[in-house]
Amino acid sequence: MCIGAVRGQLVRPRAPLSLFHITYLIVCKRLMCLQVVRGGDFIQVIKSNVLLRGLDKDDFEGWKVLWRLYLDFYETHLPEEVYEKTFERLLSKDLTSQNAIVAMGAGKIVGLVHFIFHPHNWKIEDVCYLQDLYVSDTIRGQGIGRLLIEAVYDEADKRGVPTVYWLTQDFNKPARLLYDKIATLTPFIKYNR
16 A cells, blocks of 8 residues: 655555554655654655554565575575564564564555564663664665665664664675664674574
């Protein structure tokens, strides 16, 4: 679903979107995008042709295609049941720690971000792990990755979670150019079992 709008025009969506209940759209000065505002809920539209929204039960096939492309980049292959279980968890109303936002363009999913809220022994409040971020290669460079990350920042802020962190491979130079602008590089090295 894609909402088109003219700059400065208020637009009421025809139906509420699954994760975010939207009342109206207003123009946002940052990145020339539109932003939905209502009681802390939001959605953003870039250039009137890309919409950020919560994952919906009808998104499985489009989401799976994009997540598979993301996993291919990291040379990771998962069995079908992991896709199904992850999608179920991301949609669960009972499991609010795992979340997803998708970017919609031309009627299909063109970007996604998965993020997980969890406790941290060094903090009173939870922290947020941005686990997966992917934008279709045909529309990269249009600010969608940045907006997906900022959408996670907004969700973390709504929950009173000041820390959002993520990992990337050191050779992922295009992504790191973005990350260096909107986050702080840490000296930590990841180990795995």
